Amino acid sequence: MNWKFSGDRPVYQQIMAAIRGAVLKGELKPGQKVPSVRDLAAAAQVNPNTMQRALTELEREGLLVGGGTSGRTVTTNEEILRAMKDRILDELARECAEKFMVFGITPTQAAELLLRLDGVKED
Numbered sequence: 001m002n003w004k005f006s007g008d009r010p011v012y013q014q015i016m017a018a019i020r021g022a023v024l025k026g027e028l029k030p031g032q033k034v035p036s037v038r039d040l041a042a043a044a045q046v047n048p049n050t051m052q053r054a055l056t057e058l059e060r061e062g063l064l065v066g067g068g069t070s071g072r073t074v075t076t077n078e079e080i081l082r083a084m085k086d087r088i089l090d091e092l093a094r095e096c097a098e099k100f101m102v103f104g105i106t107p108t109q110a111a112e113l114l115l116r117l118d119g120v121k122e123d
Contacts, residue, residue, distance in 0.1 A: 001027065003044040011046055015054035018044075023063065023074055024085055030076040034064060 001022045005014050022028045034040075034055070041051040055072060058064040062080045064072045075081065100110040 012050050012054040012057070015044060015046070015051060016058055019054070019058060020063065020084060020088060023081070024088065028074050030074050030081065032074050034072040034074065036071060
């Protein structure tokens with residue numbers, strides 16, 4: 001997981017975003033056990049209370065399922081996973097559109113620019 005934090009929002013929210021990203025990318029698969037709070041906190045170099053808060057919030061969202069003493073797992077509920085993916089992609093599209101609009105580029109023009117990138121290979 002990518003544990004790079006910035007000062008633009010609380011660390012626990014950035015942890016939540018990183019875990020959501022790991023689920024979307026398949027690094028954490030549905031039904032997979034999530035590492036312990038201590039292990040994740042050590043890997044991210046954050047206070048365990050901060051990590052606990054992030055994981056608790058992800059449980060409230062339904063992305064993680066608490067298993068008591070056996071730890072947490074990623075949900076297997078396809079509806080929750082699909083809704084999370086849709087919400088994240090919608091937020092990303094809105095952020096992108098807002099940045100393009102600063103330069104007077106409409107969403108349609110932005111889409112055309114992004115489609116051009118589809119054929120470009122990264123080095």
